Amino acid sequence: MNFPSWTLLGQSLLSGIFIGSLYGLLGLGLSLSWGMLRQINLAHFALAFLGAYLTFQLTSVVGMDPLMTLALILPCFFAFGVLMQWLFSRFAISPFNSLLVTFGITVIIESLIQWLWTADYRRMDSVYADMKFKVGTLYVPIPELFTLLIAILLSLSTWALLRYTDLGRALRASAEDGQIAAAFGVNEKKLALLLSGFSAAFAGVAGLCLALSYTLSPSQIYAWIGVVFAAVMIGGLGNPIGPLVAGIVIGVAEAITMALISPAWAPLVSFSLLIIVLLTRADKI
């Protein structure tokens, strides 16, 4: 094992933080719907990739600014989230069956993406793609920094919303015990629709970040599932800050593994961390 230079180590640390923030951003919506709606939404990943492809399409073909695409994508995704939750409550889907149904949705979206954009790799060219600045010897790419800031902003504001507003209190109450909350006048069904809508919109934001910094292909949908679920579980279900913190921890651990051992082994890091967490503090998840 050759010890890499400090610059290389610093640069990988930085990229670990950046990719970790994307884990956290993807995990945020997932954690909320698992922790508060008891719904394991595998389709979240497919939705994020659909968002990324839509951003790609609107930017490359229509010529919109990537950031402006959110104005179109977010309302559509919000509606999709609401519709999905409506379906789940209409058919009284159990948490476990939600996993199966969203697995089905994932496969359909994946097929749709493959049909529309083929299985080839796609990379979005945008004005932001090559923007970066230098701090000391380290390069900071703007799109990645943007992802980090967005992830922090969304996580913190979700946390504040849940903690300090009446809406947040009602949400937490119905997550704790839906029937009791309903007896106290909380409109549980409506809140669930709202939450699911927000969760799907978060997937849209994550999609934008994916499109800004990563090469897209339909099969990539599945590559993120394991790591992000690890971040969600380590961070604690329903906790809006947890996935980001855990995501950054995982991202940094992966980056260090890549720098010190070999890039090829990085995928094992998150699962090792997850297994350690499951073995040592399973009761606290």
Add this chain to the structure above:
Amino acid sequence: MKSSLPTSARIAVVGLGLAAVPFFGLPPFYESFLYLIFSAVVLATSWNILSGYSGYFSFGHGAFFGAGMYTTATLAGRLNWPFLWTLPAAGIVAALLGVGVGAVVFRLRRLRGELFALLTLAVTFVLATIVLNTPIDGGQGVSLSAVALPKLLSSPSSTLYILGLAMALLTLWIAYAVYRSKLGTGLFAIHDDEDVAEVMGVPTFRYKLVAFGLSCGLAGMAGGIHAMFISYVTVGETFSIIVPLNVVLMSVLGGTRHWFGPAVGATVITALLYAFTAGDFPVAGRAAVGLILIVVILFMPEGILGRFIPRLEGRKRPKEAPGSPAVAPATLKGGEAKGETLLTITGLSKAFSGLQALDGAALQVRRGEILGLVGPNGSGKSTLINLVSGHYRSDSGSIVFAGQDVAGLPAHRVAQSGIARTYQIPRPFLHLSVLANVALPAMFGAAALDRQAAEREARRWLEFTGLAAKADALPGELNLHQRKFLELARALASRPRLLLLDEVLSGLTPAEIGHAIETIRAIRDLGASIIFVEHVMHAVMELSDRIVVLNHGKVIAEGQPQDVMRRPEVVSVYLGKPHA
């Protein structure tokens, strides 16, 4: 319609019929198509042994299938093992992998089903990473074209056909044997309520591991054959998400609660996918599979066989049962003399994240007595029951039952040593008949009877509790009163030496309470020792030989009922302290 042949003989007959197919000189294409169906049948049926029976859905079946493929590819392709010898090795490697994963995730108590699903999904990618980055594959793929296929039949396609058929028959037979065995009964109980199954004596951890090992081992062997079938193994094709998706779908479509359901689903889906691929629409085929999965879960969660088999069985079930006269229930006396100490609890403590539920509690139960355990809500009565029955592990203290320290034993061992409990809110196994609900603890608890004896025993206790007429009903059809008595019958059927009754009277009408008191008295007359947790004070006073009063996790009084309830400290706990 009904054949008199036993099912395993029917499997053999169908198998022999299919084994004759290659001798009709069909084009290889048909043999290959049938091989694909057999392969799917093996995958779906083996998946179902754990996931369908016990409800732990694995999304990693592709990983275990792939582990088998790479085992055969490595051993036969690189190390020149004879092909057939690699198949058991492929099974063992996959089974060990599964047992390793299970040993981690099956210990969890919360969210275990969900975490199992996700972890097994993750295993697929972890394994793919390892295989890709080590010399096992190294990114090149492994070719088996140089491996000699043993000439079992005239052509290679016929040989693979026969191997696939043999594998499918073996898997179906194992799935059927498990379905009918004690293991299967335990797995179905785990599906409905794992905690209760454990408390009734089902060794849940071991059963899940065994089932998972079997499931993965069979998938691994099928993978070994499949490696030879495709003759070139790559990571991208092997560890894709398609295998687990199809397997789950096939099983759910066919019906996961029946041993033959997945085989039906596998046949339908394989034919369907083939039609799409042949028509040059593989992507549409995938989308169709996803769509079918959604529609099936929403509209037919019990699957094809789950929907139609109960109707068929309902028609052919007159049953000899109601006529058979109920034999008087067995005695519940243990070996000890009456009055001897049966259970000694000392210094028992348990805290739940800061809340001290039990704080050094101590009590004794003598043989043949009813010990009333009373105290206000939150005083630690239910925690005590949960500790004695082994559901929770105590922080400190000892629980000595019939000379053996049972504190720290897993709940199923506690049950087998002769302790049974009821739940305040009845927790029957919802998908099992009333009879099966009661027979289960007779099979797994202290009595450890075989299936027939357990059903006879169950009928006795159903008679005893007045539920004989409901033996074939599902628990959902019972009212609360009957469910409470079902709880009693279940606890009694294990022939416990110590019975823990947790508020059996709550929620009953006064007339029903009277009936229940008579029943409990009759149980005592059979020689059982009982800890009787109850809020209905007149029943406690009427039934208890002694009373122990708990408050804030401590024993504050103990003695004769009339005497104890008059003590000032007990009165103040129940009525509050008078202000001076």
